[in-house]
Amino acid sequence: MRKIVYGLLTTLFIALVGCVTINVYFPAAAAQKAADQFIGNVLNGSGAAAQPTPKHDTDNAPAKGSDPSAMLLDLLVPAAQAAATPDLRVQTATTEALRQRMRTRFENSLEAMLDSGAVGFTNDGLVALHDASKIPLAQRAQLNATIADENRDRNALYREIANANNHPEWEAQIRATFAKGWISHARAGWYYQDASGAWKRK
Template identity: 65%
Template sequence: MRKLVYVILTTMAVALVGCVTINVYFPEAAAQKAADQFIGSVLDKAGTAEKPAAKEPPPAPKSDAGHPSAMLLDLLIPAAQAAETPDFRVHTSATDAIHARMNQRIGGILGQLLDSGAVGFTHDGMVAMRDAAKVPLSQRAQANAAVADENRDRVALYREIAVANNHPEWEAQIRAAFAKTWIEKAHAGWYYQNAAGAWQKK
């Protein structure tokens, strides 16, 4: 009996340590979801497609409440679920202000530059002038300022999200998640850089 108790306690300790370790790592799925939502709300002006109706959940299995192994699982599963779906913070007063400025630019000069092909999304989560000849000489200073402002906000956004999640060291990984989504959500006809840095048209 004492051996069984020892095995159960050892299993619990290992499982709990594993859960704590999981929380230390960068929550890639949560960051990608946050990037999808943030960027989608900046770029997508049209309404989203209607979602299919949710399926009925399968019937719950019979309860083994009271059994020692069931009690152990009841203790461990909530902790494991919390580790799998961390609370990833994106909205702060700073990121909301950045979001508003990005919306204004994408609805104005930056959107026009992307539509014309003068500017494109880089593979590292920024924007860059791709073909200055597509911008009239009288508007180039304004276009360059818009690109610089957008890049300044993007750098600040990635840093702010990392800090808001109490992990400044995640900044590069957050930037990578956002870089992927900027390109994935780019409108048809817009330019983006592939991993090698070559420009491609969506």
């Protein structure tokens, strides 16, 4: 009888594994936390972005003497859930180099440009010219170069995070998450674009 039960369970297990499709969802909460840490470091020099710590679910371990079918489900369900909600890897050698460049650029020039109102945060995670008249004519070439350099690094950052997680299709969602984060961290008086692209002052 026991052999028959185990035989049926084995068949059921193979059928379930063959039929189950695991969807990997974008980890929005982990992405928002990582974006906040990264942005906080760039704008305030506070805390480098740390990788989320994987959670180990020990509560779902099957108890000794449990029903074999319950044990099978206990093994399948947590594994499927873990695969469907991955951690987000943010720290790589490339993202660290980008963070350092962005922090240095912010301290040397971008902060003053944001304070003056010449530059603002866009709704797609970049920076853009808001009012060139806020900067003396002689400094406008530097203004344009700073904007171009910053946007190059931001685009590279979003792409690198997506690729580091083996999900290049997440780039747009990572960009959107960071776009909200930049605006959320903007200081009073800085300009940003709303969802329609209109400039607003914080």
